[in-house]
Amino acid sequence: xxxxxxxxxxxxxxxxxxxxxxxxxxxxxxxxxxxxxxxxxxxxxxxxxxxxxxxxxxxxxxxxxxxxxxxxxxxxxxxxxxxxxxxxxxxxxxxxxxxxxx
Amino acid sequence: xxxxxxxxxxxxxxxxxxxxxxxxxxxxxxxxxxxxxxxxxxxxxxxxxxxxxxxxxxxxxxxxxxxxxxxxxxxxxxxxxxxxxxxxxxxxxxxxxxxxxxxxxxxxxxxxxxxxxxxxxxxxxxxxxxxxxxxxxxxxxxxxxxxxxxxxxxxxxxxxxx
Numbered sequence: 001x002x003x004x005x006x007x008x009x010x011x012x013x014x015x016x017x018x019x020x021x022x023x024x025x026x027x028x029x030x031x032x033x034x035x036x037x038x039x040x041x042x043x044x045x046x047x048x049x050x051x052x053x054x055x056x057x058x059x060x061x062x063x064x065x066x067x068x069x070x071x072x073x074x075x076x077x078x079x080x081x082x083x084x085x086x087x088x089x090x091x092x093x094x095x096x097x098x099x100x101x102x
Numbered sequence: 103x104x105x106x107x108x109x110x111x112x113x114x115x116x117x118x119x120x121x122x123x124x125x126x127x128x129x130x131x132x133x134x135x136x137x138x139x140x141x142x143x144x145x146x147x148x149x150x151x152x153x154x155x156x157x158x159x160x161x162x163x164x165x166x167x168x169x170x171x172x173x174x175x176x177x178x179x180x181x182x183x184x185x186x187x188x189x190x191x192x193x194x195x196x197x198x199x200x201x202x203x204x205x206x207x208x209x210x211x212x213x214x215x216x217x218x219x220x221x222x223x224x225x226x227x228x229x230x231x232x233x234x235x236x237x238x239x240x241x242x243x244x245x246x247x248x249x250x251x252x253x254x255x256x257x258x259x260x261x262x263x264x
Contacts, residue, residue, distance in 0.1 A: 002103070009212045014121075034172065044148075044160075051153070072251070079258070
């Protein structure tokens with residue numbers, strides 16, 4: 001079967017679903033971050049696929065680059081927060097962290 | 103079925119299988135390594151779509167930066183006494199059903215829509231076009247992203263030092 005736009009969209013849909021599943025079911029905060037990265041990758045595949053098949057230049061690729069930059073900033077900030085949470089609560093399980101102050 | 107299609111199915115299979123293992127394996131270190139294969143597969147899909155620079159950026163930033171950062175996070179936030187660092191899971195069955203329904207709805211929309219698609223000519227190299235777009239039409243976003251990265255760097259460093 002010849003590869004068309006639909007194939008890429010199906011791949012990104014499945015990747016997005018796996019990401020949602022990871023975010024909701026995992027307890028460890030770093031595993032939640034991995035789920036977020038999967039979702040960002042799925043959105044990037046969509047951007048680039050539409051950029052290739054939509055006949056409007058390279059804007060989709062440019063936005064995929066912006067998403068990659070935002071993902072890098074997000075990972076750095078999120079890991080700094082996770083480190084602080086670990087210092088305060090001694091674990092990083094998101095279902096046990098339910099207090100805002102000591 | 104041409105060579106292009108075979109390579110696409112190969113990369114799609116690598117991406118989806120390793121993404122599946124990322125969200126199902128209980129060992130965090132193993133999940134991080136499967137995430138590596140997912141990022142490689144996605145970079146391959148970018149190449150198949152003619153996005154050479156984005157694919158390289160994906161490899162450098164995701165594999166070289168974010169994944170290393172995640173593995174550092176795993177190492178720092180666990181008392182390492184043995185190799186297997188487990189993570190618990192909650193509500194797996196209801197979430198699986200819900201996510202399956204969501205995926206079904208999106209897939210139905212994707213498969214039943216008559217997408218407007220004109221495959222553009224595969225560009226020889228996207229580098230010069232992307233560069234001139236970044237410094238002409240999108241220069242404001244480009245500068246803002248630079249400031250954002252600086253703020254994120256300072257913020258992360260000051261938060262982690264406290």
